[in-house]
Amino acid sequence: MKSVKQQRLISRLTLSSIAFLFIFTLNLSAQGDAANGKKLFNMHCAACHKLDKDLVGPKLGGITDIRTTEWLSAWIKDNASFQEIDADAKEAANFSAASMTAFAFLSDQEIDDILEYTIPVEVVEVAGSAAAPVVVQEQDNTLLYMLTAIVIVLVLMVFNLYRTMTVIKDGVESKSIADSLNGVWKAFKGNKFLHFLLVIFFLLNSAYFGFGWLMQVGLDEGYQPIQPIAFSHAIHAGDNKIDCEYCHTSAKHSKTSGIPSANVCMNCHMNISEVAESTATEEHSKEFYDGEIQKIYDAVGWDKDKLQYIEGYEKQPIEWVRIHNLPDFAYYNHSQHVTVAGLECQKCHGPVEEMEEVYQYSPLTMEWCIECHRETEIDMTENGYYKKIHEQLANKYGVEKVTEAQMGGMECGKCHY
Amino acid sequence: MASNKKYWKSVEELNENSSIVDTLRQNEFVEEIPTDEFLGNKESLEESSTTRRDFLKYVGFTTAAATLASCEGPVRKAIPYVVKPNEIIPGVADYYATAIADGFDFANILVKVREGRPIKIEPNKEANGSTNARVQASVLSLYDGLRLKGPKQNGNAISWSEADAQIGKKLKDIQAAGKTVAFLTSTDASPSTQNIIASLGDVRHVIYDAVSESAALDAYQTMYGNRALPSYDFSKAKVIVGVGSDFLGDWQGGNFENGYAKGRIPTKGKMSHHVQFESNMTLTGANADVRVMITPAEQHLAMAKLYQAVVQGISTREASPINTAVQKAAAKIKKAGKNAVVVTGVQDANIQAYALAINNHIQSEVMDVVVTNNTRQGNDAEVMQLVADMKAGKIGALIINNSNPVYTLPNSADFVEGLGKVDLSVSFSMSDNETANATEYALATPHYLESWGMIEMKKGQYSLMQPTIQPLFDTRQFQDAILKWSGSEQSYYDYIKTSFTDLGANGSWNQALHDGTFTVDVTEEVVANEFDLSFGYKAPKADGGLQLQLYTKTGLGDGQQANNPWLQELPDPITRTTWDNYLTISQADAEGFGIENWNVADGGLNGSLVELTLGDVVVTLPALIQPGQTVGSIGLALGYGRKVGMKEEMKTGKNAYHFYSDFNNSQYGASLKVVAGEHKFACTQLQNTMMGRGDIIKETTLDTFNDHSLDPKHTWNPVPVVSLKHQEVEATTVDLWDEFDRSVGHHFNLSIDLNACTGCGSCVIACHAENNVAVVGKEEIRKSRDMHWLRIDRYYSSDMTAERAEEEGVGVKQKFAEMEDPSANPTVAFQPIMCQHCNHAPCETVCPVAATSHGRQGQNHMAYNRCVGTRYCANNCPYKVRRFNWFDYANNAEFDFNMNDDLGKMVLNPDVTVRTRGVMEKCSMCIQMTQATILKAKKEGRPVKDEEFQTACSNACSTGAMIFGDINDKESQVAKLKEDKRAYHLLEHVGTQPNVVYQVKVTNA
DSSP states (O other), X not given: OHHHHHHHHHHHHHHHHHHHHHOGGGGTGXXXXXXXXXXXXXXXXXXXXXXXXXXXXXXXXXXXXXXXHHHHHHHHHOHHHHHHHOHHHHHXXXXXXXXXXXXXXXXHHHHHHHHHHHSOOOOOOOOOOSOOOOOOOOOOOHHHHHHHHHHHHHHHHHHHHHHHHHHHHHSSOOSOHHHHHHHHHHHHHHOHHHHHHHHHHHHHHHHHHHXXXXXXXXXXTTOOOOOSSOOOHIIIIIISOOOHHHHSGGGGTSSSOOOOOHHHHHHHHTTOOSOOGGGXXXXXXXXXXXXXXXXXXXXXXXXXXXXXXXXXXXXXXXOEEOOOOOOTTOOOOHHIIIIISOOOTHHHHOSGGGOSSXXXXXXXXXXXXXXXHHHOBOOTTTOGGGHHHHHHHHHHHOOOOOBTIIIIITOGGGTOO | OOXXXXXXXXXXXXXXXXXXXXXXXXXXXXXXXXXHXXXXXHHHHHHOOOOHHHHHHHHHHHHHHHHHHHHSOOOOEEOOOSSOOTTOOTTOOEEEEEEEESSSOEEEEEEEEETTEEEEEEEOGGGTOOOOHHHHHHHHHHTOTTBOOSOEETTEEOOHHHHHHHHHHHHHHHHHTTOEEEEEEOOOOOHHHHHHHHTTSSEEEEEOOSSOOHHHHHHHHHHHSSSOEEEEOGGGOSEEEEESOOTTTTGGGOOOHHHHHHHHSOBTTBOOEEEEEESSOOHHHHHOSEEEEOOHHHHHHHHHHHHIIIIIOOOOOOOSHHHHHHHHHHHHHHHHGGGEEEEEOOSOHHHHHHHHHHHHHTTOSSEEEEEEEXXXXXXXXXXXXXXXXXXXXXXXXXXXXXXXXXXXXXXXXXXXXXXXXXXXEEEEESBOOHHHHHSSEEEEOOOGGGOOEEEEEETTEEEEEOOOSOOSSSOOOHHHHHHHHTTOOOOHHHHHHHHHHHHTOSSOHHHHHHHSEEEOOOOOOOOOOOOOOTTOOOOOOOOSSEEEEEEEBTTTBTTTXXXXXXXXXXXXXXXXXXXXXXXXXOHHHHHHHTOOEEEOTTSOEEEEEEEEEETTEEEEEEXXXXXXXXXXXXXXXXXOOOOTTOOGGGOOSOOGGGGOGGGOSEEEEEEEEEEEEEEEEEEOTTTTOOTTOOOSSOEEEHHHHHOTTSOTTTTTSOOOEEEETTEEEEGGGOOSSOOOOOOSSOOEEEEEETTTOOOOOHHHHHXXXXXXXXXXXXXXHHTTOOOOSSEEEEEEEEOOOHHHHHHHTOOHHHHHHHHHOTTSSOEEEXXXXXXXXXXXXXXXXXXXXXXXXXXXXXXXXXXXXXOOOOOHHHHHOTTOOOEEOOSOOSSOGGGOSXXXXXXXXXXXXXXXXXXXXXXEEOOOOSHHHHHHHHHHHHHHTSOOOGGGOOOHHHHHOSSSOEEEEETTSTTSHHHHHHTSTTEEOTTGGGOXXXXXXXXXXXXXX
């Protein structure tokens, strides 16, 4: 084994130095075989193999202890023709009815990297790095600060006035703070106008806050219901960088973004029946997440051990709790905003890729809609639909750019019908 | 010249001293708010145990409770598919081409499907499809909660396998015993179904049309050898003479309005000339240039005389009005030659043969005897024979499909008696109707939107029917069941697929299914048999008594969709009456019998009740005085009076099939007498009047229209003038408001051609379906609270003058009578009215909360969530198109129509708000459709094509009367129509600048 390793080191050095000459950025990936191997493994092998258990193909953890590198390399590159010349290979092919794809394009170096990755290493517990999502609801406290400041200034002014008055009256500076405070209090008690001002101030304040409180009735900003499956957008969209529209496919075609049907989940979870140890967080253990994945299988009727759908299973839809609820009288179309306007989902839904559990990020009020329509300029250059309108605008008014509102995006009937 | 006609909608309006009409003109809302009802009764107020204090406590408590309850929002679920079908994107509609063939209506259609639910029917225009009101409404019949939900034996539910086993055994025994197995089916125009029935071996197959065209089929058979109906393409006709044939209604299966309307739009100064001889005022007569009122018996005479004049060249110089009219028509036919056509609805094979002979004689291009029409195939004689054999005990098994003979047969008592003597009676039925309840087995069939099928409406022109929804109930298609009973393993789907290959159609099965149609070349030649037509004219025995002309209404047709609230509430195009059938009678006869119609204080129409006797059938009916009804004749609509499998509200009218003896729509010797009591009609004809303002209908003659020396603006299409600084100026030049620049982007307009509009009402139902318009019921309609966003106003007018009388050979007495009483034979104009989307809308300026406002695309928007229900807008609308929601019509047991049950709600369009109580609503010019079209173009990054812009009404209009589009697209059809010399706006002098433009009606009298 050692000599093999030696060989590999040399070849690796040679390769990486050549790569370094040509592509400077490669130096990072060339730091370790296992790192590159992991990448390649995930790219090419993970659909059928796991390190620690059998899937479509056998588990690959410690495979180098069973087979030689040469044997494995031959198998990987073209297992079909290898089977014809090698008895072991022929037997190995019986593992599954499905035959393995030939990976002729993998270089020896890459195969070595992958195999390096498959050598079991002692698992070092990684402390949960993914911090629990903190939902900070930033409130606009500016006004509160301003009001406090005004109150303080007022109090100071009263105090100052009183001091000046005593100075004028007595010609002597007051002796102690206690005395002066007492004096302030007395003056305050005696000043009817000040009482009146304070009452007015208090009433105005309570009206302001009362109104503010009433206005938020029916607003669900920050609404974060408990879902039937603790689906983590942070893991899917954040860590694994799955595109939003991979699951929410109808967003570009339809008025609804579409909650993915369970068969979409199964595209990946047919192979991913459990999470990696590193996925577990302080809040949720690996077992917890595995249990959540099991819920998908319960919905569609998937036997994760036999890796097949259960015949005649009565499928159960997953009843998600709807977070974003527009009233029935408001019409909103996702495709208009996603496909035509090219908006990022995050513009309205916030940093979903950081959310362990999704909450309503935007207020979804009409004011909020209109605000955006007022500011957003329409890009008329790309879309063929706007060509004529663009020409007309340019000819008529010499205007090059218009906002959504100017195009009629603030008319009642555009959203209410 | 602009005509000086007086237009009116109700006879009541002709009465100058009518206080009701006056009141209705002054008040937008007919009734006062009934505060007196609960405050006026002092006794009950005092008796009430609730004190003022208690009342305030309750109010306080409920307000507080409601407030607290409203703080917590409900938790809403979002449930995705487990496995999403590939072709469904939630929120995006799919369209499927299919066909309707329910035995009465036949059409190629497109079905709009949302998330697996059909929600709207549209005509398949690429397959020449056109939809009438019933076809449009048929989607709601799919969601009828009272459908037959599974197989039953004697009223008890059984399973399909039990039914198969039992019926299969019985059928074998019957056939072994040598008794006849008979099938009684409606016309389904499906050769594959007939083959499947034939595959059972020696069976008798009787086809039965509830409303018979047997005479015409007999005549064709005598003349051309096989049993069929000729096709007619009225677009080729220059002269159309109809005798008792309501071909814009349901005559010979209908679907003629498309071709008819094409010939009615004056192009290059030419349009068709249409003479109609008839007894009842029908849609066809209403659209005719010359309408001659004759009794049903005289229709025979008219046809005989027409035959003599055209074919035999004998013209009598008898000075009767009929003869004069017939001779004039004959002259026109001779002149037009092959471009003329004669059609008749008289149920007499000889008279039908006259019509065929005339058309054959003039070599009419309008009539096509090669590509025949298969939409009516019933054989009355065979039906009668079957009933007789049943009574004689000769029939072993009777299997009925999609037919309700217990309700529709005139001798249904005989039929029921015969059923008792049949060993096995099976009824395949979609609805839980009279027949399904009378037979031993009632087997539930799917709606046509849940079925497979192959139909041959016209020879060689096939349509495919495909399911657009999973079956809602435990149903099985008739064909599948028969295939099973015949021992075949094949499903009907496989069967038609095989037939498709066997027919040798061009193209693939998938393509045909996608298109909804395929054609097979028809090469055979048809030669008319020489046969003796010299049997002479035999007049029907019509001595004494009234002559009853039975007809089918636009709404209910033969009555199979009677449980459909949309159709029940559709105002009849002629009488504008909903939720009823009634006896139509002429003013003169009404006076003779002492029959009265009167309007009561709230605008509702009341009428006398009469007892109609014909032979031994006696039925008590309401009578409606109908302008244009021939004196001596009375009319009555079939299709009403169904009682079984119906919601309580839908059990309207009386069954007129009892009078339909010998399947003849003309019955003689009827007598009637007024009986005690009065009937309350739900008639909309006085409702929503335009406050007596004129200039609503503009009409001119073809000669005037063609006179190029006339400037239309000052003659036949005058622009109204107003006084500005003491000078008369055109109203269109004066404006209170600054003009908004609408030249950028789209500017929608709708053009309505009064020439092409036949008043068929399919737009009204299409609007219902597209916009979730509520059904309000008979009581509310009567109170003028109808919710129709689109109404079709029907105006009567008469311009009987001395000159015209002379020209038409009208007798002196009649001339003066008609001049005095214009309601005797009025001409009729139909005018669809919806929100006119005024650029300077009077409604917008008076709304205190700005709930209604204008969009730059020309649409007048209505924000329901902003509306507080002051109803100022409706008061200020000169067109009376706004509708107020007096109640919650959804989820309300008081309005037990489709919006109150889970099944019926499935038809709702998810893109349009269901309005709540207390808000105003109106036509939105289908803004959801224009928005969707624009979005589609934006997504595809291209400009919108003209034909893409549609509204529900313009899409449903098969005559092309309604054209919708963008006038900023100068190449669009509507932009050209807006500039047409026939174009005018309603109430132009008000200065509202509507975006709906009408085209002056031109008549070719």
